[in-house]
Structures are given as C-alpha cells and as structure tokens.
Amino acid sequence: MMYAGPAERVSITLTVNGDVHELAVETRWLLSDVLRHQLELTGTHVGCEHGVCGCCTVLVDGRPARSCLIFAVQADGADVRTVEGLAGRDGRLHPLQTAFRRHHGLQCGFCTPGFLMAALPIYREAPAMTDQELRGALGGQLCRCTGYVGIVEAVRAAAAIEAEGDAT
C-alpha cells in the first residue's frame, strides 16, 4: 500500500480524449481539478463538488462518472473522455451536439458538457425509451435554465441525426 502525504505528488498516467498524459498529482486532487487546471480542459465544469449536479460528468473507461467524486490518483491508467473529445478532430459536431443546438437544449451552457457525456452512452437507445425512461436516464444531471424539454428532445433526436449524417 502506497502512502503519500497531501503535498507529495504521485505519478499517474491519464489517457484523455486519446492523448496520453504523464502527470504528477497530489493524492487529494480531484480528477475534475486535474482535467481543468492541469490539462486546461475547461469544458468539464464543476457545479457542486458533491456529486449531485452532474456538471462534471466525464466518461471513465467508457462509463459516465462524476469527476468531482474521483481523485485523480484513482483514475491512474484510465481512459477518460471529456466534452472536448466529442466533436471530430475536423471540428465536425457529434450528432448529440447538433441535436442540442437544434432543440435548444442549452442556455447558459454550464451543465451542457455533463449532459452530453451522460447522454453519450445511451443516445442510440433513446428513441426506443419511454419519456419516463429517458428522463430517468438523464436524471442525474441538473439544469437550471432549460426546464429539460430541449435536452430530452435533443437526446431522443440524436440517433436520427446520426443516421442522417451517415446517409450523406
């Protein structure tokens, strides 16, 4: 069992949006802080730091996780995906992003990256979900601006937008 005091740094490896980063982090640093302030990937937002609002949601090894509830050292070796990795390298929007824009699924935009990352693993199943199921699947994310209508519509529409895109 390794022990390190609060100010001591531990070497970790994080793969973020396909890029491998070797980092020296304090054991108490949150993954959200490391993403934002060490890697300067500020698209991941922090709304409550106690795991309720979901603004900081990222994918860790393919699954949505609150990056404010994970120490960076816990993510050593993990494959992390953030909102910055959603659009193509050519700048082409992900169908979820297109859908959010089309359905006015965002206003201030602060909760949006969290919603996008939470929706990413489920949007292809969304068209088959009942309204209650879909809302339940998004029920870990708070939005203070939209009243959720545009968000729910967007997540439901994303798969069809993807199909349109594939067809063209």
Place this chain on the structure above:
Amino acid sequence: MTRLFGEPVERLEDLRLLTGRGRYTDDFAHDAAQVAFVRSEHAHAQIRDIDVTGALDVDGVLAVYTHEDLDGDFANPLPLLVPHEGIVAPRTQYALATDEVCYAGETIAMVVATDRYVAEDAVARIRVTYEPHPAIVDLGAAAEPGARVAHADLKDNVAGQFSEQKGDVDAVLAMAPHLFEWRFEIERSASTPMEGRAVVARYDASDDTLLVYDSTQAPTGIRGGLAALFGVDLERVQVVAPDVGGGFGVKIMQFYPEEVLIPWAARRLGTPVKWTEDRREHFIGSNHERKQIHEVRVGVDDDGRILALETRFLHDSGAYCPYGLIVPVITSAQLPGPYKLEHYRYKFRAIYTNTVPTSPYRGAGRPQAVFVMERTIERVARELGLDSADVRRRNLIQPDEFPYDVGVSFQDGGPTVYDSGDYPRCLELLLDAVAYTDFDVERKRAAAAGRRVGLGIGAYVEGTGIGPYEGAAINVLGDGTVTVATGLSTQGQAHETVFAQIVADELDVDIERVQVTTGDTRRIGYGVGTFASRSAVVAGNAVKKAATSVRQQALEFAGRVLEADRDDVELVNGTARVKGSPQTAIPLGRLALVANPLRYAYGAEATEATELARKAYASGDAPLPEGSTPGLNAVEYYSPRCGVFGFGMHAAIVEIDPDTCNLLIRRYVIVHDCGRVINPLVVDGQVRGGFAQGLGGAFYERIVYDDTGQIQNASFMDFLIPYATEVPEPELHHTETPSPNNELGVKGVGEAGVIPVSTVIANAVADALGRPIDSMPLSPWQLFDMLHPDPAER
C-alpha cells in the same frame, strides 16, 4: 435575404458552448493564486480575536488578510446599491468583518495561496474567537416590538418601510358588502445557478491597469465601482463578464465582498488572484430572496368585484439591505397584476434577520405578489360560491383601457403604467386550452374513484425593460464581419443570437457574419446590466438604432463610391449595390475599408480599396467630411422613459398521490405574451426554464434555517432542484401584443415563466384537497398532514 426577426434561428453561441470552448470565469488564469475565506460560523456574534498565525506557516500561503489590512474605502462598508426614501436603518456589510458578524457565512478573513487546496488548509488553521449573541431568524418574530435585534446597535429590526395608496381604501372597505382578511406566506429560496460566482483579477503594475473577469450580471457597474475604490481613471480598469453559467438575479449585487477583495489582493500582491465559489459558499454567501408574510384586507361586492384591497406585509431583508427595498417595492407595484384595483394600498416593512441578505431572484417579488392576489381571488370565489374564472373575468383590465395606470410607483420610481395588453383574451385562451368547463366533471369522477385532482390558474403582469439605458457599438470589419458589442452581459439568454438577428436584418448580411460580444467593458464602456427582463427591450432597441445608423452610413458612402444617388443604393446580401444594376456593387466589408481614408499595406482588399478610395475622395472634400467617422460604425444608446409590461396566465391540473403524497402534474398550460417575439426558440426556452424554476419553488426548493441561524440544507443533496424526472413539459401558447413604447415592439420575457407557478400549483392543490393553501412552497409531508388532519389517524 429572409427576415430573421421572429424566426427560430439556432443559437450562434451554441457551437462554443457545446464543444467545451465556452469560457467561464474559472476557466481563466490557471496561473493565478487562489483564495479561500474564513466565514462566520455564527449567525450573530462579536468577534473578539482573529488569530491567523497558524495559517501563515502553511507552505504555499502568500497572504492572509483581515479587516485590519484593508485600506482607504476598502475598509468601509460595501455600497447600498439602490437608495430609497423608505430606508430607515441602512446597513451593508464590510468586505471583511470588523467586530460584529450578522449572518453565518459573513466573510471574516481571506487567505491567498498557490491553490485552493492549500488556501483551505490555511483557513482551517485560523482561529476566530467569537462572543455569540442569540440570533433572530424568524421574520414574524423579528418584526415584533421588543424583538431581539439582528444588529447590536439598532433598537429594532426595521430596515425600511414604505406605503402608497390609490383611491380611498378605508372608506371603500368600510362600505364593502363583503370584507375578508387573510394571511399569506412565502418561504425563502435562492437562485442557485449551476455556476457559482467567481472573480479573477490581473493587475499590471507597468501601466497601472487592472483586468477583472467576474461572473456578474453587471460588469459595467463593477468596473465603475472598482475604479472609484482604487481612485484611478475608469480607463485603467476593465471588467469582463465572460460566459456566465446562469444568474437569475443572484449575480447582480454590486458589490459582493469577493468582487472588491480579489482585485484589491491582486493589486497588492502583484500577482493574478482568483476566487471560485464552492457550492456551500454559494448557499451561505450569495443572496437569497422570496420570504414575505402578507396580510390582506379585501372588500368585494356580491359578484366578486374587488372594491378595495390592502396588503400589509413583512419582507425578510436578511442581515443587510445592499439592494435597498427593491423587492418589496416590486411586490407592491405588481400585486394588482391584470386586475383593476381602484382602491389599493400597500404598506410594508423590510426586516433585518440574522440570515443571508436578500436581493432579487428571478421574479423579484412578483411570485409573492401573484400568490397574494391570486389566492385572494380564489378565496373570494370560494367564500361567495362563485366560479373563480368568473371572478377573474369581472376584475380584469379591459383591452381599451391601455395605457393603464396602476396608481402606485414602479421599481424605477416612476408611475406603473401598463403599455398594452389583452388580458381577457389571454384568460379565455387559457380556459379553452385547459378545457376548464369540463373539469368539474373530471374532478367529480376522480373524487368518486378516491383520487384527488385539482385545477388551478394564476395570472401575472410583469414590468420589464426598465432604463436607465443600454448601448450598442457596431463596427463593420474589412472582411465583412459585423461586430456588435453591448455593455450588458449574458447568462444564457441568447443575446449573441437575438442581437445578431436584429443586425443581420437591418444590414442584410448573413447572420453568421455578425459577432456579438456582451459584457466586456473593453468593447463598450457604458451599459447597465442583465436583470429585470430588460435586455431584449433596452439593449435590443439600442442595437437596432446602431444598426440603422450603420445602414445609413453604408448607403451614403456607397452612393459616393458607386457614383449613384444615395436613395438608389440598397443593401443586399452583404453588398451595397445600385438598385436595378446589381453589377454596380461593393461588398460591405470593402466599403468599410474605403470609408476609412488611409492606406492599407496588407490584405487582399487593400489594392481595390485604395483604388476605390480615389473615387470616393476625388470631390475635393476633406478625406473625412464633417460629421462622418472613419469606417462604418456607430455607437447608439436607447433609454426608455418607462417599462413595458408583459403578461401571461398559467393553469395546472394536478393529482396528489395518496400513498407518497407526491405532486403529480397531469397538465400544465401556459399562455404568455411578451410583445413581438425576436426568436421563438429562445422565448420558449425562457418560459419553459422559468416554469421549471417556478416548480422548484412550488414543491422542492426552500432555504431552511434553524433557530440559531444555521442553514440546514446548504447543498444540492438537501436543497432540491428538480431533475428532468420532476419537470413535465408545459404546453405553450402565445399571444403577441406589441409594445407601442419601443421601435421593436418587444417586451421582456426572462423572468415571466417563473412568476405564477407557485401560485398555480397552490390553487390546484387547494382545489384538489378542497382546502386553502396559504403558504408556499408545499412538500409531501405538508400534503400528508393536510390529507390526514387528525394526528390519531396518521
């Protein structure tokens, strides 16, 4: 080109925000030192000693400050933003407390360190010795004679009081066929945007300039205040409100302590300094609103016509009154709503308590006003055995009665004069949409099956678009990009899109070529702020004026360049051209270059522009004729004489789950009118979002204090903002009554959606249970108590 005003244009800001390229205040200055605060643990106490020595030993601490370290005006109490003649005991807090703290959360000491983790380590090692006083928390108790005082030097807790009367209330009440008295109460709540507050300050000693990023709704005011505090020219201070993660009122206070202290520390230390509020700090250190206790006396005739109404009420000011009396003043002005009150009097007292100070939260006193008025209507109807829709019909202001003077002062100090509206039509649309007349049958059928369903309605009028002014600066760049800057900031209202729509229409350019910047004093120094549902009205009309001016300049100058009469020139698709001769044309960007008589060494357009300039300036005039400016650009201001009044009515059909006492919303119908709509996508979004926030305020959210002045639910685990699972989709209907007061015909919509929701839910639940609901918000346990009034049966 297709006219964009009124079209559901997809938002321009979305591309940035969807890809993680939004820039919120905490996203700037990763090199900055970070701040954490020691905040009062007690709701009311004398500070006997602050021992910071333990903090100074912590590695990475750059500085620890208490009030003793503050100099000049920084050591004085923070400003009282909105003075009012009714304020009798003005109190604002110090940026860092001196000897008395009056709410739990008040800032006492400030640590600057290499990062926030270290800063919090140091905060934990600062020892404050308090002499605690018993706190006064309950609003009703605080207003009693002889109550404990929230400030040691005051003899009572009255911050201010005010009263106005239209007509002769006492005489009419004395003769009224029916006189009723009721008491209504609304609890404390809070804006809680997803992004908390944050401030970053960067001081450059080499030219004595300060650059501040602030998650504020009013950067221009912050700039002016900081320049005055530092005693420097306005030009030496710039304030930017970058992307702001929601505001809803809480981000306009001018000044919160942190907005003063972070720039002060940055200047003193000569290093960038940042403070980012955490969620607990937000609950205990950022303003709340809503708590009011109203008493109503109302006189009505046999048909339910209101003859006179009086409300006396208490407003919870919290520990200080930085925002003056604005919330109770708004309540007072807006309480009559769409109803004709010939005899109306209000009298309020704003009361200090040892709680977080209050200032406007989306709706700003109107949710309370509507609750009082609409519960009064419902109770009148019930007492007289009348249909409450009929009572509403009989009391509505009629379409031919505009402009209509409510007879009391509005929040800007002027008269409250409604500009336009059609309230009866709005009500009939709502009743039709919700199938009001059929509901009696449904209610009875449900009741027979043991189900509790109810229908509630509520109406509001919202004064929006108040002055003093806003401005817009428009500039056409050489590549045809049109830049637009407004002084007010944006917290999600789509200003970048709706202002671009106005400009794109006026200049006939592709909207993608219009770049709107908001809330950056480097781009335009004058402006007021985004609050009071005023941006579309005040800044929107300023943008229109500036765009019109640029259009005139373009036509004028194109006439010279194209050797045509000005009236024969038109702007089409980003080009100025001679009517009927489309090949005689010049792109707008090129025209802007030519309109600036200097030589361009670089740029593809330079050669041609230089060539064209010869033509334009060949007449022997000075290169810049008298009255003209270089390029195509304009700065214009719009200053309305008075507000404009949006309105709407909502209806809900609810059912109460007998097992869980949860509130099930079967239908929610909204009819609203904000004058001419610039972008229906955006307006719908504002209304839906407001509805969700209103629903939060009706059934989920409340700030709970214990008797010692400690908030019991200072987290999102306990202060329950509804998720997607709790917020149903409301059915939206629009009417469009243009405002005659401004060129665009628009009225504000930012706050509208939230205003009547709590009331409508209350009315629906009252209908379902057959008993009055006189305090809000509700909760499952309150519904349980109402369903099981006999404790023995629980």
